[in-house]
Amino acid sequence: MCRRGHVQTSDIQFGDYGKRCPRCGAEIVLVCDSCGTRIRGDYYVPGAVGLSNYKPPDFCDDCGNAHPWVGRQGRIYELQNRLDTEQLDPADQLTVREQLEALLSADLDEDEQRRRWGRVKKLAPQLWESSQPLINTLISAAIQGQL
Ligand SMILES: [Zn+2]
């Protein structure tokens, strides 16, 4: 995969690929940025799927970090999915969901981002802990330092 998610080969054992994507020129990535685990290819899918059917995974199956081709929306959706599996008070869960919903917008000023992320952290501390690699890609270091 290149950093924009164009598939070069779905099997790095036998596939042929260069250092740059022939379609967009972006760097080719084979492993997770965060933990270095190989990005899952076809060969884990039962029933031999061809390249045309292969869709690169959005998240590392080891550490849960988002791959570079996943946008802000995909990352926040993933946090919401994980929120669904948390054992939270239903009212808190709804509040956190609403914060994440609002954080989908990239145009919030810093104060508002800080306030909203602060509530997520406070109400869903386990989600916060377990999703650090993902959350780090959504919040600037400056804001994180103030949470
Ligand atoms: Zn590309």
Ligand SMILES: [Zn+2]
């Ligand atoms: Zn990873």
